[in-house]
Amino acid sequence: MRPGPRLSAISELVRPGDRIADIGTDHGWLVLDLLERDIVRHAIAIDRAARPLANAAANLARLDRTRFELRRGDGLQPLSPGEVETVVLAGLGGARIGRLLDAAPAVVATLARIVVQPERDWIAMRRWVAARGFALVDERLVADDGRFRLVCAIDPTRADDRPWTEADLAFGRRLRVDRGPTWRAWMEQQRRAVLAALGACGERRPDRAAQLRARAARIAVELTRWPDPRASLAGRGPAPEDSGA
16 A cells, blocks of 8 residues: 555654554554564554454555554553654644653653644644643744645654744644645635635624634734745535634
8 A cells, every 4th residue: 555645644643663562553554564664673553452453453454564563452551661762643633742751751751752743633732742842853844635624743862941822722733834835725724714614604603703803914924924826625524613713
């Protein structure tokens, strides 16, 4: 299977030579990609349900069995401290990813990298990073299957006590600096979604309308600050309340 943009972005943020755990492995495609391309030394595919693990086992059957393990369990609970240097949590909500990491502090304390791809609740994911003072070493947006996907790399061994602004939380601390065309396309999509929600809301819900106007204004400021006429991507991102402030 050729990995799509989302899977490729996740793979690119995994450190070469690490031992990794893929939390919520589903079909095991990430583990397959990383091992087939010899990016990682060893992989542990984890899922809390039996069927996904069976799917992963079938897809990984052609690999050397000594290079990977399959484990059933919730989150990082099947791991012991020091077993892996990197964990990947992809396709879950940002708030849930934070809870799974907080439920295994001894494992997190031994990690060198955490790669996350929150399917929603992007702000909750960023707040989790900010609250713990971890370093956000990479933050990427990719357009995949008609949607915008956020992928982040976190270094829990590096402290970063710089304060996060509301704009950092809403629009991405590193994305706002890199301000690539995919980020701008997502911002344009967010602006359209907010304006559409405002039109549907009207004045029947004045508090909600005020919130939407404030968000539209923040987006306009960001787009004015970071103009990029090359942006022409189209996609569907999270609803404004999922990814917005």
